[in-house]
Amino acid sequence: MTTFFEHNLENVKSKLLLMGQLANESVKGAVQALVEGDSVLAKAVRAKDEEIDDLENELSGSVTTYLSTHAPVAADLRLLVATMKISHEIERIGDEAKAIARRSCKTTMHEFHGIPQMANIAHDMIQDALSIFVEFDEEKAKSIWTTDLEVDQLHKDNNKFCQTLVEKDPTVASSVFEVLFISKSLERVCDHAVNISKEIFFMATSRDVRHAPEYKKAALRKELK
Numbered sequence: 036m037t038t039f040f041e042h043n044l045e046n047v048k049s050k051l052l053l054m055g056q057l058a059n060e061s062v063k064g065a066v067q068a069l070v071e072g073d074s075v076l077a078k079a080v081r082a083k084d085e086e087i088d089d090l091e092n093e094l095s096g097s098v099t100t101y102l103s104t105h106a107p108v109a110a111d112l113r114l115l116v117a118t119m120k121i122s123h124e125i126e127r128i129g130d131e132a133k134a135i136a137r138r139s140c141k142t143t144m145h146e147f148h149g150i151p152q153m154a155n156i157a158h159d160m161i162q163d164a165l166s167i168f169v170e171f172d173e174e175k176a177k178s179i180w181t182t183d184l185e186v187d188q189l190h191k192d193n194n195k196f197c198q199t200l201v202e203k204d205p206t207v208a209s210s211v212f213e214v215l216f217i218s219k220s221l222e223r224v225c226d227h228a229v230n231i232s233k234e235i236f237f238m239a240t241s242r243d244v245r246h247a248p249e250y251k252k253a254a255l256r257k258e259l260k
Contacts, residue, residue, distance in 0.1 A: 044111065047097050051118055051125070052165060054090040055231075057083060058125045059161040061132035062224055066154035069139035069217060070147060080136035087129035094122045109241075117238035121168070124227045124234070128161065131220040131227075138220075142213040148196040149189040150214065153221040156186055160228035167232060171239035179232040181255055186225040193218040 068077035197215045201208045
């Protein structure tokens with residue numbers, strides 16, 4: 036019986052990791068579609084969102100079934116609750132990737148300022164978050180939170196860059212705004228990676244740091260100065 040339940044838990048973990056990898060690939064593909072002007076790739080990214088949604092539904096069903104068939108110990112309960120929350124964050128990453136892919140087909144810009152850098156950082160943040168789900172590392176979790184500050188600054192820089200372009204040539208406003216929205220989507224992707232890492236932190240340590248003052252952005256910025 037124990038082996039059966041352990042197998043179910045491993046199945047839940049595997050599905051979550053697959054979901055995370057698909058979402059991460061989608062973000063990378065969406066930005067690649069933007070930079071290369073590849074509408075076929077953009078369409079493929081949008082289609083992959085359905086696969087991510089299906090995995091979230093499967094995970095939800097697996098967790099519900101597990102909870103209804105036996106009473107998990109505290110550590111397993113934290114894992115299952117965290118899995119539900121993390122899967123929602125990953126689903127939101129998939130949604131942002133889909134939005135980036137859609138907007139990539141609406142802009143005629145060929146200069147993207149800090150967006151490729153943001154995309155690379157986002158990819159690493161998601162990958163690090165998935166890695167600490169497999170093997171918890173407190174320092175790596177905290178590094179995700181501080182890296183997010185870098186992404187926030189890049190988004191601010193992109194905002195200024197786009198504003199300058201529109202001031203120089205108002206006729207490009209529509210196309211520029213699509214790129215600005217893409218920058219915002221990448222910022223949100225990184226916020227979701229932070230949320231994932233904080234859920235894993237709670238799962239591994241039973242310490243809830245989501246609203247801890249010392250880990251809020253203002254405190255982290257002050258610590259880095």
